Amino acid sequence: MTDRSQQARVGGRVFAWTLLCVGALVMLLPLAWMMCVSLLSPEKAGAAITAGNLLEVFPWDPQWQNYAQALREMGSEEWQGFRDALANSVVVTTLVCAATVLSSSLVGYAMARIPFRGRRTTFLVMLGTMMLPGQVTMIPLFLLFRWLGWVDTLLPLIVPAFFGSAFFVFMYRQFIAQIPEALLEAARIDGMGHLAIWWRVVLPLCQPVTATCAVFTFIWTWNDFLAPLVYLHSDSQNTLAVALNSFRNQYGGLRNVHLLMAASVVTMIPCILLFIAAQKHFVEGLTRGSVKG
Amino acid sequence: MATVTLSSVGKIYEGGVRAVRGVSMSIADGEFVVLVGPSGCGKSTTLRMIAGLEDISEGTISIGDRVVNEVEPADRNIAMVFQNYALYPHLTVKQNLAFGLDRRRRYPSRLRAMFDGDYGRRRLEESSQLDARIAEAARMLGIDGLLRRMPRELSGGQRQRVAVGRAIVRNPAAFLFDEPLSNLDARLRQDMRTELRLLHRRLKSTMIYVTHDQEEAMSLADRIVVMKDGVVQQLGTPGELFRTPANAFVAGFIGTPAMNLIRGRVGASGGAFKWSGGKHSLSPGAGAAADRDALMGVRPERVSIEPGDEGTLETVEVYGETADLVARIGDQRVVARIQTQELRALREGEGVSARFADGHAHLFDAQSGEAIAHGV
Numbered sequence: 001m002t003d004r005s006q007q008a009r010v011g012g013r014v015f016a017w018t019l020l021c022v023g024a025l026v027m028l029l030p031l032a033w034m035m036c037v038s039l040l041s042p043e044k045a046g047a048a049i050t051a052g053n054l055l056e057v058f059p060w061d062p063q064w065q066n067y068a069q070a071l072r073e074m075g076s077e078e079w080q081g082f083r084d085a086l087a088n089s090v091v092v093t094t095l096v097c098a099a100t101v102l103s104s105s106l107v108g109y110a111m112a113r114i115p116f117r118g119r120r121t122t123f124l125v126m127l128g129t130m131m132l133p134g135q136v137t138m139i140p141l142f143l144l145f146r147w148l149g150w151v152d153t154l155l156p157l158i159v160p161a162f163f164g165s166a167f168f169v170f171m172y173r174q175f176i177a178q179i180p181e182a183l184l185e186a187a188r189i190d191g192m193g194h195l196a197i198w199w200r201v202v203l204p205l206c207q208p209v210t211a212t213c214a215v216f217t218f219i220w221t222w223n224d225f226l227a228p229l230v231y232l233h234s235d236s237q238n239t240l241a242v243a244l245n246s247f248r249n250q251y252g253g254l255r256n257v258h259l260l261m262a263a264s265v266v267t268m269i270p271c272i273l274l275f276i277a278a279q280k281h282f283v284e285g286l287t288r289g290s291v292k293g
Numbered sequence: 294m295a296t297v298t299l300s301s302v303g304k305i306y307e308g309g310v311r312a313v314r315g316v317s318m319s320i321a322d323g324e325f326v327v328l329v330g331p332s333g334c335g336k337s338t339t340l341r342m343i344a345g346l347e348d349i350s351e352g353t354i355s356i357g358d359r360v361v362n363e364v365e366p367a368d369r370n371i372a373m374v375f376q377n378y379a380l381y382p383h384l385t386v387k388q389n390l391a392f393g394l395d396r397r398r399r400y401p402s403r404l405r406a407m408f409d410g411d412y413g414r415r416r417l418e419e420s421s422q423l424d425a426r427i428a429e430a431a432r433m434l435g436i437d438g439l440l441r442r443m444p445r446e447l448s449g450g451q452r453q454r455v456a457v458g459r460a461i462v463r464n465p466a467a468f469l470f471d472e473p474l475s476n477l478d479a480r481l482r483q484d485m486r487t488e489l490r491l492l493h494r495r496l497k498s499t500m501i502y503v504t505h506d507q508e509e510a511m512s513l514a515d516r517i518v519v520m521k522d523g524v525v526q527q528l529g530t531p532g533e534l535f536r537t538p539a540n541a542f543v544a545g546f547i548g549t550p551a552m553n554l555i556r557g558r559v560g561a562s563g564g565a566f567k568w569s570g571g572k573h574s575l576s577p578g579a580g581a582a583a584d585r586d587a588l589m590g591v592r593p594e595r596v597s598i599e600p601g602d603e604g605t606l607e608t609v610e611v612y613g614e615t616a617d618l619v620a621r622i623g624d625q626r627v628v629a630r631i632q633t634q635e636l637r638a639l640r641e642g643e644g645v646s647a648r649f650a651d652g653h654a655h656l657f658d659a660q661s662g663e664a665i666a667h668g669v
Contacts, residue, residue, distance in 0.1 A: 189373050
């Protein structure tokens, strides 16, 4: 009986591992393809994207100089295009991350802990905005930012983040609602107002949600293509995601696929590093509240 | 240190629910007062109104000479110890102890610093004073070895000490305790109770303490306030409450095991109490209760249960030195507490009778529950 149950357990584990390995392979395949193509010569890369044989894609003779060339040729000026795009991406992503964390947690705190008339309705309306597709608001927002004279500046990408994100406000609110009331009351007796309670007690306790919020916001903002494409027009204002587009010709065809792939790999590095660094908090944040603590 | 005075204090929640009504009391400087009562009696709400964590719907609360109804909790100069400790989990024990003081110190200092070249020296001075106060409180509570630890690394008892320490370092006008020992196990609770009593003796501060445990109240308090349904039932020393309870509720609530409250009728002359188990002679003081339905209260220590035919012995509960005999006589339950060595060969289910010691009964009005006579 014990042997049989042990066999069943081993069998189950083998099945689960096999399934996970296949899943991981499916996820990693495009990444591996991208890295392989980034190391091919221009001719081979051109042939590889139409080839059905994976062996042809493997870089038997890796062309490491592709990476330097890709960064040099990004944008219209040598090196300058990459430097501008990198700086813009870093500025936008950093500010958007900080702004989203601060504003979402502040609104989440208010929604969870400050009783005011219409709190529930406000919260529901805010959640309702999550159901609205981004395309619906794109044109009105563009008109608004044009009226403000912000088109072709980084402001349309950064400023909205200071007004919070409905999804993260929701996450913060749920988390903050679980913080024991006595802790906040102790802080009140210790002489703190709402802002100080939020900054000195609530925000440090929200670490898992903050990690989740920061990682997601970083990845979304770093990889965002549409908003920069809509609002930024000059080369010097481009972010990395838009600058990658300089490797395509005006008809949408690929000019130098090996360079595009090399630049794409470089662009991905910060996201991967951040995910690895914040993984522990991040996973905790995602599973928070799923079991009774 | 200060007096705390409540005048006709009431609390009405949204929706008209009245949690506290007409609470008036004056707590002297340095007094240890315990609010006790069953769940939902309004004791915690009263404490929270004193702390400023609940708005006061009616009446006034004064700390010292100042009416504090509209004063923010931080400005009432009180410290509160919560049931679940409420330690900041992201700060070390030392930072937890310093938190309230730090808030009080830093902001005026920074403001001053804009105009004051002496800021650095003052800050250092303040810092060393702060450290000294923390060290003193930590030593007093025996937590000086834990200052660098995080709250999650402490046991329940240690956390409670830190919570008390956080209150002590602030040197408040009054300490408020909201069921601070209820999360501890029985043994630790006993130890902490003793320590709190010693702490009060050493600090000589005004302390207001909430608990649902009457034993805790009896052992800690200079005076006890018994509450029920938001109303004060009786305010007095533990001895007064035990010997002369104001009504049947207080009589039943104070004392372990609870006082027997037996339904019956006092005879026309007031000389005897008739109940389903027979007749009990009353002393002359019972005249006021003559010829009326009443509840007779007798402490279990003053009851003896003997073999007989008036009822049956339901259970025998032995607690080491003492034992409780629970008998059903007619439709009423009678509990007797005896020394275990006096436990005769009484078996559960056997026929018994109950007898009450002369001159130790309390009489309460059957309808209102108000006390009519004590020690009759």
